[in-house]
Amino acid sequence: MSPRSFAVVHGGAELVMPAGRTPRELKKLSDIDDEEGLRFHLPVIMFYRNGSVVEGKDVGKVIRNGLSKALVYYYPLAGRLREGPNRKLMVDCNGEGMLLVEAEADDSLRELGDKILPPCPYMKEFLLDVPGSPRILGTPLLFQVTRLTCGGFVFAARMNHTICDSLGLVQFLTMVGEIARGASITQFPVWQRELFSARNPPRITCAHNEYETQHCQKETWDTHEMDHGSFFFGPKEIATLRSHLPMHLQNSSTFEVLSACLWKCRTIALGLKPNETVGLSPFITARGKLGQQVPNGYYGNAFAFPMALARAGPLCQNPLGYALELVKKAKAQMGAEYVSSVADLMVLKGRPKYRTEGNYLIGDTTHVGFYEVDFGWGSPIYGGPAGAIPFVSFYGRFRNSEGEDVIVVPILLPHHVMRRFLSELVKITNKDPMDFSDENMPNRERPKTLVENKWRAEDGRSSSAGREIHPLHALTPSVTSEASKSCSGIQVEESRSCVGMAGGPSPIEYFEADRVNLGWQLMRVPVTTPTGCMNACGYMDSHSPDDGEAPLEDMLEEENLEDANLVEVEVKAEQ
Numbered sequence: 416m417s418p419r420s421f422a423v424v425h426g427g428a429e430l431v432m433p434a435g436r437t438p439r440e441l442k443k444l445s446d447i448d449d450e451e452g453l454r455f456h457l458p459v460i461m462f463y464r465n466g467s468v469v470e471g472k473d474v475g476k477v478i479r480n481g482l483s484k485a486l487v488y489y490y491p492l493a494g495r496l497r498e499g500p501n502r503k504l505m506v507d508c509n510g511e512g513m514l515l516v517e518a519e520a521d522d523s524l525r526e527l528g529d530k531i532l533p534p535c536p537y538m539k540e541f542l543l544d545v546p547g548s549p550r551i552l553g554t555p556l557l558f559q560v561t562r563l564t565c566g567g568f569v570f571a572a573r574m575n576h577t578i579c580d581s582l583g584l585v586q587f588l589t590m591v592g593e594i595a596r597g598a599s600i601t602q603f604p605v606w607q608r609e610l611f612s613a614r615n616p617p618r619i620t621c622a623h624n625e626y627e628t629q630h631c632q633k634e635t636w637d638t639h640e641m642d643h644g645s646f647f648f649g650p651k652e653i654a655t656l657r658s659h660l661p662m663h664l665q666n667s668s669t670f671e672v673l674s675a676c677l678w679k680c681r682t683i684a685l686g687l688k689p690n691e692t693v694g695l696s697p698f699i700t701a702r703g704k705l706g707q708q709v710p711n712g713y714y715g716n717a718f719a720f721p722m723a724l725a726r727a728g729p730l731c732q733n734p735l736g737y738a739l740e741l742v743k744k745a746k747a748q749m750g751a752e753y754v755s756s757v758a759d760l761m762v763l764k765g766r767p768k769y770r771t772e773g774n775y776l777i778g779d780t781t782h783v784g785f786y787e788v789d790f791g792w793g794s795p796i797y798g799g800p801a802g803a804i805p806f807v808s809f810y811g812r813f814r815n816s817e818g819e820d821v822i823v824v825p826i827l828l829p830h831h832v833m834r835r836f837l838s839e840l841v842k843i844t845n846k847d848p849m850d851f852s853d854e855n856m857p858n859r860e861r862p863k864t865l866v867e868n869k870w871r872a873e874d875g876r877s878s879s880a881g882r883e884i885h886p887l888h889a890l891t892p893s894v895t896s897e898a899s900k901s902c903s904g905i906q907v908e909e910s911r912s913c914v915g916m917a918g919g920p921s922p923i924e925y926f927e928a929d930r931v932n933l934g935w936q937l938m939r940v941p942v943t944t945p946t947g948c949m950n951a952c953g954y955m956d957s958h959s960p961d962d963g964e965a966p967l968e969d970m971l972e973e974e975n976l977e978d979a980n981l982v983e984v985e986v987k988a989e990q
Contacts, residue, residue, distance in 0.1 A: 423540040423561060425518045428548075430555065432512035434483040437490035441497075444504045444577060445611035446758040448716045452769040453576040454551050458542055459584065461785060461798035462531045464524060465566025474568045475517040475560050478790055481591035482515065482558070489587050489604050489714070492578065495553050502766075504577055516543045516559040523565035524796070533811065533825040534643040534802035542571040542801075551575065568792070571801070576716070581800075582700070583714030585784040595790045605712035611701075617759035620752060625696045625722035625774070626760065626767040642833040643802060646840065647813070648673055649821040655844050659735040667739055670697070670779045670810070671746070673822065675738035677808070678723075680839035681775055682730050684832045689728025691773060695742060696720040698778035699749040719757050720769075720776060721748040735843070771806045781812040781822060803827040 486493045494508040520540070530536055541561050548557050557573040574584050586602060593600050656672050657665060678695040687693065701717040702709045709717055723745035730738055760767070769776065785798030799811035803825035811823045828836055840846070 421520070421522055421537060421540070423518050423520045423537070425516055425543050428514045428516045428543065428545045428557075430512040431479055431482045431486070431515045431558075433486040433490055433493050433510055435487045437487060437493070437510050438508060439510070440508050442491055442494075442506045442508060442606065443499075443608060443612075444506065445608035445715055446613045446761045447611040447718075447754070448577050448608060449504045449766065450577075450716075450761060451766040453716060455576055456549060456551075456573045457576050457581075458538060458571065458801040459574055459581075459785070459799065460535060460538065460541060460569065460571045460801045461788065461795040462524060462527075462569055463567050463790070463792045463795050466793040472791060474562065474790070474792070475515075477595045478558075478560055478570070478591065479515055481595035481790065482513065484594045485587060485590045486513070488590065488600075491606070492556055492587065495555070496551060496575070496577065498552060506578070511555065513556040513558065514545060514548065516545070516557070518543070518559060518561040520561050520563050520569070523563050524567045525565065527563075531797050532813065532823060533645050533800065538571075538801050541569050542573060548573065551577065570790070570795075579714045580716045580718060581778075581780050581783045581785075582702070582717070585788060586712070586714050588788045589784065592789045592791070602712050604714050605710045606715075607710065607713060608715050610709065610713070611715065611717065611754065611758055613758045613762040614755055617762045619756050619760050619763060621748065621756040623722075623757065623760055624694065624724055625720050625770055625776075626764075627770050627772075628767070640829050641805075641827055642830050643825065643827050644833060644837075645823050645825045647815070647821050647823055649815065649819050652844050652846060655846070656735065659843070660739065661736055664736050664739055667743065669822070671739060671742050672735075673810070673824075674777055675735055675742050676840075676843060677777070677824065677826075678742070678775060679730060679735060679738045680836055680843065681826075681828070682727055683839050684828070684835035685727075686832075686835070687727040687773075689726065689731075691727045693725055693727050693730060694770065694774040695723045695738075695745070696769075696774055696776045697723075697742065697746060698776065699746055701749070701751075701754045717754075719749060719754050721745045721753065722770070722774065769806075774806060776807040777810070778807070779810045781810050786812060800825070 490510065491506045491508050493510050493512050494506045495511060497505055497507050499505055518540075524531070527537075535541065542557070542559050545557060548554050556575060556578075559569075559571045561569040561571070563569065572584065572588075574581075579587070586604070589602065590600055590604075592598075653669055653672065656676050657667075660667070660672070674695060674697055678693075682693050685693075698718050698720045701719065702713075723741040725738070725741055730741075780799045783799075786794050788795065788798060797811070797813055800809040803809070805827055808824055808826050811825070813821050813823045815821050826833075826836070
């Protein structure tokens with residue numbers, strides 16, 4: 416039986432124009448908007464249950480109507496970006512509109528399961544790559560509504576980061592939702608991009624290590640060798656991290672504590688030389704900062720990301736409080752003068768790019784308001800960035816099956832670095848590695864999981880077939896007590912590389928073949944692909960001894976895993 420596929424049927428992309436007359440004019444972006452590092456599209460995704468307050472409403476029509484009416488107020492979003500002299504960005508407010516795609520998926524929210532969390536493996540289906548739309552100049556903003564079989568839907572957007580930041584996007588979508596529900600509009604937009612433009616004369620008054628200089632080397636990673644994973648931090652994990660801190664740091668914010676932890680673990684995992692310089696650049700909003708008068712309704716980019724600097728050796732060797740002190744010091748730089756200095760830097764230095772050499776950029780979207788965007792179907796069960804990008808992570812918010820609000824952190828790292836990163840997280844949080852990806856999933860039992868393991872057990876013995884048979888405890892020395900009860904007496908026979916149950920710290924690879932039924936006698940699992948993708952493993956639940964061998968070639972073709980390495984796994988109880 417071949418694995419269940421996921422299919423989305425897309426309608427054509429149609430322009431949604433403002434519902435009324437709007438001014439035709441050119442509007443300059445601020446010098447913060449105009450940064451070279453913001454010239455990209457950030458994908459955002461939100462998942463909604465079937466819960467319309469008005470029965471029979473069609474979500475596509477509702478959102479289309481809301482977008483059209485909201486664009487009367489946010490008319491620059493219906494325009495097109497142009498470049499002026501010296502590549503200065505401006506908006507041609509021509510009222511041409513934004514693109515909306517409507518689609519139908521053959522799955523429900525329940526069937527999607529944890530795939531709703533970043534990195535969403537179906538992002539290409541939930542946000543169609545309309546030809547030409549990825550460009551920054553001359554292209555419309557892109558939105559997609561995908562209906563699910565359960566009556567819920569997926570709303571995805573491609574946010575042009577030069578036009579607005581996350582708070583600005585949420586402000587726009589909030590108005591769309593208010594119009595869709597027939598509610599009163601609570602906040603009208605404010606343009607005033609001159610608030611974040613360079614002074615006359617421009618003058619750099621602060622140190623800005625977060626930007627490249629002529630001495631910086633651009634750090635690059637092979638995207639084909641990257642692992643994209645998400646990690647969950649609930650109240651227990653944050654409390655454990657705080658237990659590592661001295662009393663004078665106990666009042667630090669969750670963002671500060673978690674950022675210090677991730678920075679330290681990531682630096683250790685990278686295996687840098689002790690004297691190498693590393694940095695952490697937290698995105699800090701300018702809204703509400705002392706001396707920075709940002710009016711309510713401003714939807715442009717209003718943030719900076721002052722950089723914390725350290726040598727890799729002291730950062731890795733010192734307690735967590737050392738990293739935390741540096742994070743707090745970097746945040747303390749933020750203020751009106753710092754933001755003005757950034758704007759002046761853009762003009763005087765020709766828009767330098769974000770520094771990637773040794774740097775890690777982090778942004779907190781947990782309080783941005785994605786979870787308050789209501790089109791008439793209630794709040795989304797997940798809303799925020801769809802994943803990580805190289806050198807950047809955005810913290811998101813998620814409510815787990817126990818009703819706890821947890822922080823989900825998508826991270827993109829080279830494969831070998833990701834393994835060490837997970838190991839460091841396990842050490843500092845005293846947490847089972849399975850918990851980082853499984854404990855907080857909705858409507859899901861903790862899986863009995865097989866994972867790839869190229870480590871050969873020391874006490875393995877040869878079977879009659881000449882292959883190695885390994886007791887479970889030999890493969891995973893730190894198996895959790897729950898797994899031990901479930902898997903007592905289980906052995907694993909290998910044909911190529913070893914496999915074993917996911918457990919505590921060991922040389923096991925962290926990617927999992929999801930929901931393996933230990934009653935099966937034989938299964939084939941694609942354990943490694945050129946992209947590190949493990950999604951196909953989740954489809955193996957249809958394979959049982961009575962089915963014969965799984966149609967592996969069909970599965971690989973369907974999942975585009977033709978180059979996968981295969982491991983035959985025989986799981987049996989000892990006699």
